[in-house]
Amino acid sequence: MWDAKFEISINDPEKDELVTTFFLGGIQIGLDCTFGLSGLIRGKSTFKGMPVVGGKIDFLLRALDFGTEEEKATEDDFSPFDMM
Numbered sequence: 001m002w003d004a005k006f007e008i009s010i011n012d013p014e015k016d017e018l019v020t021t022f023f024l025g026g027i028q029i030g031l032d033c034t035f036g037l038s039g040l041i042r043g044k045s046t047f048k049g050m051p052v053v054g055g056k057i058d059f060l061l062r063a064l065d066f067g068t069e070e071e072k073a074t075e076d077d078f079s080p081f082d083m084m
Contacts, residue, residue, distance in 0.1 A: 013037045013066045020050050022057055029053055042067035
């Protein structure tokens with residue numbers, strides 16, 4: 001288990017994609033995964049998972065200076081079940 005942070009530059013969030021590949025000891029484990037970036041919400045972490053042999057790799061993507069703005073909840077958006 002490890003915790004690493006990477007910051008990458010994005011030219012066009014509507015077209016650019018993040019491609020992940022996992023290597024262990026110089027051997028590729030699992031298949032490449034491709035993630036679109038256009039659905040990210042600015043400043044909010046989005047969970048992604050990459051399947052590998054024997055499990056998966058979990059990571060978070062967060063758009064720092066692009067992405068849609070998070071919608072603010074209004075009173076009408078809440079239901080009685082939100083209190084439970």
